[in-house]
Amino acid sequence: MPVLVVGSIAIDTVKTPVEEHSDLLGGSASYAALAASFFSPVRLVGVVGDDFPKSEFDFWKSRKIDAHGVQRVSGKTFRWSGEYSWDLNTRQTRSIDLNVFENFKPVLPKTYRHTDFVLLANIAPSLQAHVLEQMERPRFVVADTMDLWIETARSDLDALLQRVDLLILNDSEAREMTKETSLIKAGRRIQKMGPTHVAIKKGEHGALLFGEGDKFFSCGAYPLEDIHDPTGAGDTFAGGMAGYLAGTVKKVHFNDLRKAMIYGSVLASFCVEAFSLERLRNLSMEEVAKRYETFKLMSQFEVPPE
Amino acid sequence: MPVLVVGSIAIDTVKTPVEEHSDLLGGSASYAALAASFFSPVRLVGVVGDDFPKSEFDFWKSRKIDAHGVQRVSGKTFRWSGEYSWDLNTRQTRSIDLNVFENFKPVLPKTYRHTDFVLLANIAPSLQAHVLEQMERPRFVVADTMDLWIETARSDLDALLQRVDLLILNDSEAREMTKETSLIKAGRRIQKMGPTHVAIKKGEHGALLFGEGDKFFSCGAYPLEDIHDPTGAGDTFAGGMAGYLAGTVKKVHFNDLRKAMIYGSVLASFCVEAFSLERLRNLSMEEVAKRYETFKLMSQFEVPPE
Numbered sequence: 001m002p003v004l005v006v007g008s009i010a011i012d013t014v015k016t017p018v019e020e021h022s023d024l025l026g027g028s029a030s031y032a033a034l035a036a037s038f039f040s041p042v043r044l045v046g047v048v049g050d051d052f053p054k055s056e057f058d059f060w061k062s063r064k065i066d067a068h069g070v071q072r073v074s075g076k077t078f079r080w081s082g083e084y085s086w087d088l089n090t091r092q093t094r095s096i097d098l099n100v101f102e103n104f105k106p107v108l109p110k111t112y113r114h115t116d117f118v119l120l121a122n123i124a125p126s127l128q129a130h131v132l133e134q135m136e137r138p139r140f141v142v143a144d145t146m147d148l149w150i151e152t153a154r155s156d157l158d159a160l161l162q163r164v165d166l167l168i169l170n171d172s173e174a175r176e177m178t179k180e181t182s183l184i185k186a187g188r189r190i191q192k193m194g195p196t197h198v199a200i201k202k203g204e205h206g207a208l209l210f211g212e213g214d215k216f217f218s219c220g221a222y223p224l225e226d227i228h229d230p231t232g233a234g235d236t237f238a239g240g241m242a243g244y245l246a247g248t249v250k251k252v253h254f255n256d257l258r259k260a261m262i263y264g265s266v267l268a269s270f271c272v273e274a275f276s277l278e279r280l281r282n283l284s285m286e287e288v289a290k291r292y293e294t295f296k297l298m299s300q301f302e303v304p305p306e
Numbered sequence: 307m308p309v310l311v312v313g314s315i316a317i318d319t320v321k322t323p324v325e326e327h328s329d330l331l332g333g334s335a336s337y338a339a340l341a342a343s344f345f346s347p348v349r350l351v352g353v354v355g356d357d358f359p360k361s362e363f364d365f366w367k368s369r370k371i372d373a374h375g376v377q378r379v380s381g382k383t384f385r386w387s388g389e390y391s392w393d394l395n396t397r398q399t400r401s402i403d404l405n406v407f408e409n410f411k412p413v414l415p416k417t418y419r420h421t422d423f424v425l426l427a428n429i430a431p432s433l434q435a436h437v438l439e440q441m442e443r444p445r446f447v448v449a450d451t452m453d454l455w456i457e458t459a460r461s462d463l464d465a466l467l468q469r470v471d472l473l474i475l476n477d478s479e480a481r482e483m484t485k486e487t488s489l490i491k492a493g494r495r496i497q498k499m500g501p502t503h504v505a506i507k508k509g510e511h512g513a514l515l516f517g518e519g520d521k522f523f524s525c526g527a528y529p530l531e532d533i534h535d536p537t538g539a540g541d542t543f544a545g546g547m548a549g550y551l552a553g554t555v556k557k558v559h560f561n562d563l564r565k566a567m568i569y570g571s572v573l574a575s576f577c578v579e580a581f582s583l584e585r586l587r588n589l590s591m592e593e594v595a596k597r598y599e600t601f602k603l604m605s606q607f608e609v610p611p612e
């Protein structure tokens with residue numbers, strides 16, 4: 001089944017302690033859509049300017065990513081520039097030019113309105129809600145968010161959470177949102193705000209998943225020795241999760257979410273191996289399957305004798 | 307098979323943001339020995355003063371902990387006092403009185419000299435080495451260490467590492483020891499310093515295990531909502547690992563170390579639920595087994611349908 005993905009589409013400049021690259025394809029929806037496309041057809045919603053490369057539309061087409069929901073309007077595409085600290089663990093935004101994104105109102109093509117799985121990738125919660133309002137009761141809604149919205153659009157976010165089945169956020173955001181230092185308490189408290197399921201990303205420490213009752217899952221991160229560009233890892237994680245669910249299951253059980261989280265982690269681990277979407281563009285499903293098996297090996301402790 | 311445990315035996319005063327308790331049994335060997343005793347007989351080596359409660363010797367006896375290697379000398383027992391930060395993630399030492407520990411030279415009873423499994427719990431690496439020198443080729447040597455020895459006794463530590471099969475240390479210590487920010491690189495680099503296996507503890511984020519070739523295992527921490535006293539968690543983890551190996555396997559394979567790490571994590575998760583050794587004293591093997599099963603549930607992602 002297809003998954004609808006809405007979020008930002010951007011042109012990025014990224015500086016790490018080692019390299020700097022500009023005019024990179026970026027934005028939450030770009031990463032999430034490509035990650036999801038490994039498992040299911042994607043219906044993409046977003047906005048780009050007239051400077052946006054036509055070749056991306058061709059690429060999306062080649063990957064079963066329907067871009068009828070991507071508005072192409074006059075003006076420049078959203079631009080973001082960021083710089084990472086020496087250990088790649090923190091980053092500073094150097095500049096943001098919203099450009100055509102400033103007046104973006106997602107409009108769903110008629111063919112999108114009935115889509116069972118939705119990923120509201122990271123954009124303002126009011127825009128995320130605006131997408132849901134145009135849909136006929138989706139079966140499973142995944143939403144990603146960030147510190148900016150927790151700080152500046154909390155009431156919009158709280159309203160959105162009532163309509164979300166799985167909220168994805170990172171550890172510092174979960175702590176900020178709940179004022180709890182314990183991630184376990186934070187996850188359980190966020191569930192009480194609306195979402196049945198909560199996934200907390202912990203970067204190099206993996207991720208936690210909270211489900212109904214005391215259902216709980218914890219996974220490590222794939223052991224990468226060299227990371228080139230962390231940009232988009234979280235969006236890729238969310239896209240991998242939502243895509244796996246849409247492509248694989250009809251009714252989502254907790255055990256499906258476990259596997260979805262591993263696939264999200266696998267895709268994210270490839271994402272950071274190169275700048276922008278470069279590694280994901282050249283990634284094969286065989287490589288994904290192989291890393292999934294490695295994940296199994298590295299996290300299971302009752303395995304047959306060597 | 308029995309495991310020999312050497313380390314400190316102390317009387318602690320511990321202050322958390324919520325409570326303060328004094329005259330608590332503490333020290334790396336106290337925690338490690340009790341944790342190990344869940345899986346195997348223990349041979350304990352340490353030193354106490356004449357103020358040390360006789361009742362502890364009775365307790366050890368009741369738990370198959372042979373205390374013939376604990377010297378009782380005239381003077382006061384080693385005393386430590388520490389205070390935890392608001393989130394229990396960092397602590398400050400308020401005072402240390404080495405007392406009888408100052409001139410401690412471990413002397414192994416003859417009956418201890420042939421012991422296949424050894425845990426060198428956290429004490430100065432020169433003392434750890436002194437224990438090994440008195441032994442007839444142990445089969446598997448586990449050593450724990452801390453930042454103090456990395457900073458002040460690095461050459462002793464480097465020499466010791468040649469004789470260690472499994473080194474256990476925490477994430478900040480692994481980074482300090484190797485000057486690597488990536489824990490994956492740090493673990494691999496420490497292996498090159500001597501130990502075939504390295505376990506890196508990450509507190510609330512679980513632990514990583516590095517083995518021969520590219521063997522790797524990652525586990526989360528048990529999801530505790532309330533922690534009362536983190537003191538001794540690392541020593542308990544090491545004791546649980548070493549005790550499980552000694553009590554269960556003859557020749558240690560990587561898959562045994564995976565399970566050992568889970569049992570270490572299980573014991574540590576109980577340890578922090580109460581001050582000092584109180585929770586471990588009242589813990590049953592059934593509770594250990596149950597939490598082990600929970601660990602399995604929370605970390606496996608290919609499980610039968612619900």
